[in-house]
Amino acid sequence: MSFKIKRAAEWCAAFALAFALAGCSLLPKEEEALAPPLVKPANENYQTETAVKGTISIEVNGSGYFESDHTDMAQFTGQGGRVQEVLVHSGDTVKKGDVLVQLVMEDLDLQVKQQELTLEQAKYNLRKERAVQGNDEEVIRMAALQVEIEQLKFDRLTAQYNSKQLKANMDGQVIFVEDLHPGDYVDTYQTLVIVADTKKLRLTLNTDGMLAAREVNVGFPAEISLKVDGEKKTIEGKVVQTPSSAPQTLNKELAERYAKTLYIQVDDVPKGVEIGAMADVKITTQMKENVVKIPRSGLRNSLGRTFVRTLEEGSKVRELDVEAGLTSSTEVEIVHGLDEGDVVILQ
Template sequence: MKHLKLILVFAVVAIGVASYFLFFQKTEQISYLTINATRGNISQEVNATGEVGAIKLVTIGAQVSGQIDTLNVKLGQHVKKGDLIAQINSTTQQNNYDIEKAKLTSYQAQLEAAKIQLTTSQSQYEREQKLYTQKATSKASLEEAESTFASAKSAVAELESQIIQTQIAVNTAEVNLGYTKIVSSLDGTVVSVPVEQGQTLNAATSTPTIVQIADLSNMEILMEISEGDITKVAEGMTVTYSVLSDPDTEFTTTLKSLDPALTTLTNGSYEQGSSTDAAIYYYGRLEVPNAQGKLHIGMTTQNVIKIAHAQNVLVIPATAVHKRDNSEYVNVLNENNQQVEKIITTGLSDSINIEISSGLSEGDKVILSNMSAQDISNSVGSSSKPRMM
């Protein structure tokens, strides 16, 4: 009986173990999220915000003080080089010019009289010299004639010096008189008129601005390129840009230049040793035509700098690429639905997709992620549970 009971116990245990492995230890199923490696185009780009400005913009100011008698332009008016912009009251400048001119005329008349006196005294001195050699005059008479001649020469030299000084004063007064007429220095459009007719200007301490004139036929876009991207870009690269008022229309140009220093230094506000928390940007400059006048000073532009471009290359999502040591690899689902690791070589990346130079073939099922049945169940279960408030 004891042997029969022992056999029955072993039979029950065996049945239990078999049942456990049969019902509870099934092979865990894994679900894979995959994407096929396909061919396509990929571009590496740098995005930057820019501001529109005029390539030629001049500030025309007043170099003399006075009241604005006439203001001949208005905002938005097109002017030609040499056109009269404004007339400053010229009474003071005209009086100064007339005074210096009168002085010059007086000195010139005095010089003519002095030259006649010089000629007379020279003749007298030469005559006294001859008479003295003939012992027909005294030495005192000779010395007196010599002194008179020397004084006449000095008077002529002094008047000639005064005439030179006065001529300079006349020229200065004439220039100051000319400064009362404010004229345009280029062909362009009046973009700023910060003064009004009748306003009094004081040019003693600074140069008051009368108008600003810009050539709007060709514009400049200053792009702010971040410190992290500045080494990727270079002059001559293709740039597409659009304005906020028409974001669907893109224009294409080339990068004209890159400023050698950060924007704060270019703008004249850089302080060495300032906080490193501030973002660092560098200006990239574009020159673009504006024949239709759609671009206005101060507009914001969205710019895309084309760094590199590859066509008809093998492309997969960048998130599927893994790194280990000094190599890159992806996990691929083979024809037996088994996960296989493949070493790859990558090329261009646009942060979303990446070029595969070698290691994969078109159509390969690249694994993006995997999840077991239990993980799926837990995920669904946790998402359906009410949240504790």
Template sequence: MAHRKVTIIGGATILLTLAVSLLFLNGCGSSSTLPPTPTPWPTPIVVQQSTYTVTRGSVTDYIILDGRASPVYWDPLYFKVDGKLSVLNVSEGQFVRKDDILAELDTKVLSDQLAQARLTLEQAQNQAQQQQASSKYALERARLTLRMQELTLEKMRRAAGQGPTPQLTQAQAELERARVNLQRAQEAYDAVASRPNVAALPQSAALQTATIDYKLAEARYMQALSDMDSQLAMQELQVQLARLTVQELEEKANAAGGSDVNKAQIQVDALERQIEDRRLRAPYDGQVVAIGINLQGLTKAFAARPKVGDNIAAYAALVVIAKPEPLEITVDSSQKRVSELYVGQPVTITHSAWARPFSAEITALPVAMSDSGNQMAGGQAVHIALPRSAPPMANGDPVKVTIEAETHRDTLFLHPAAVRRFAGRTFVVVQEGDKQRRIDVKAGLENSEQVEILSGLNEGDVVVGP
């Protein structure tokens, strides 16, 4: 109306100017005065208001939510230790192979320690090889010496023409038992020799007793030899000593350098594990779908983009990797009316690039809405399984999810434009002759095309739009 008023005033001004000009010209050409021509006013334009008729039919309440295509199988990846980020090798959307290193924490100190530990291991292995070679040759010489002593003893016995006496045989057996007992006692003592209180241990007393028994047995044996050729007795002792030497060298050869090598290898393995704990590897072939500090689920939400030098907490998700297929539709649980959904509820999925929508079904609800509460971490979304007939889509594709929440049949409804709301009041305007009257109504279900009228109007009533 204001615009129309400005137009009328502008036209009257022009007409008035023309009238004055004509009067001035007439005054100049003639002395007679003509009456002024009246200025015509424009006919006001009557704005036609839209009208709507109360109709009977079905009204459906639709829940319309935003969703997106998401991977069914995904995993949050995290470091097991705290540290500073030194390398980030991937970006969102990148495809990776199994065991690819996605990110690394600072390992400079550990790498230096590992290099030193590997050098120590190499030195221990070289020393062990040298000891084994030396022990091998010494053992072989001892075995040859033993064989030579045994041959000499056999030759001397044949020369003597008879075997040892019963007394000598008994003394020899006792000496052998004493030697075996002494050997066992010595081995038991060697096993605990590194302990600080070794003198108080029973192994120490047992070694002393075995030593004394061996000395006594040796004395008795020597006494028994008094009746035999001293050279034959000495040769038997030489054989026994040669045997002891072979046994000692065999034991040393088995343990040559092994302890030092094992210790060095353990140190290397421990440092390698610590470095590996500071590497984030892909558990399978997949796609990086999110990167951020302390990620929650598949989306970054408020997670900050990590930078080299940032402190990364242990067990805080840094990268989310997913298998490209299969996909599902997920709906963020923060949207309105999500609490009204239930598992098994049918839905309709639409996309701007698809010619037709398709039907699907809700398969899982957010953790907060789950009865069992045992869904996987990060399950703060509604999950909708895709049927085989679904059109092709990619991870992250946006979709609209429509759910028929409730339908009332054989009910009255109006177009939403006919229903007015102000200050908590819901009403319509009806035309009665040349007058309009406001009528309060009670609304029920609503959608983009319908508002259910529960009371206040009758079928066929005509309502004036705004």
């Protein structure tokens, strides 16, 4: 029995070995790892500009609007009163002497008419006394004196009547009317209406936030571009008032306006330009010609150095120390260190 058991054990061992070898042949072969592909490093792409010779300038640019060079602020100067009627609106055209605002008359108009009648009666009596031959000179003198008295009364009543009417002092266009309603009370020297002379216009430019505007002085020329009836026109102007040359005023609102406004005189305003018309303004404060210049983004500053990076032979990068000059909003002058034609790498 021991022999049979031994043989059986040998057969089992042989069978297990054969099965193991067969199982290994059934498993898939492991693939060999592929080597990474060889990639050619890409050249770095630079944004560049070529240094050129040309003109560089510092300019003040903005949009302005036309306003009247001469305005009249209509105010009651004698006494105030209650508003009866406002007779104009903003945009209306008026003539000198037109009534703008009417105050409540009460019966003043009737008093004027009554006094006018009394004056005419006194004049009639004087003529009648003078017509009577041999009449006493004293009687004539008293009749003449009565005419003077009635005339004074009439003049004073008329002045009082006129003080209730606010009239235009010149021909022009109404550009402001105080918001008033019947019954509102108005004080003396309160600006109720502003009339502007439409024949004398100037251009105003708000410079709030424009640092370059500080360099603008009276007398600087201005280039003005505008559209008239759909056609673009370019005209010349001259700066006549700057924030630094503005007159002193106790009017706070006007002082604030003067502090941030340039006023430009335009001698030949095109026909059709009205108050409120817009225009583009360019004022050159500094200019240099025939200089080497590059975009501002090409100039670099680091640790006290001012330099540019140039590209040579298509791929070589070189740093050059330079001296910068006039700087505009987009360009910078290079005084030394860079030549015309050099290719500058932009930041």
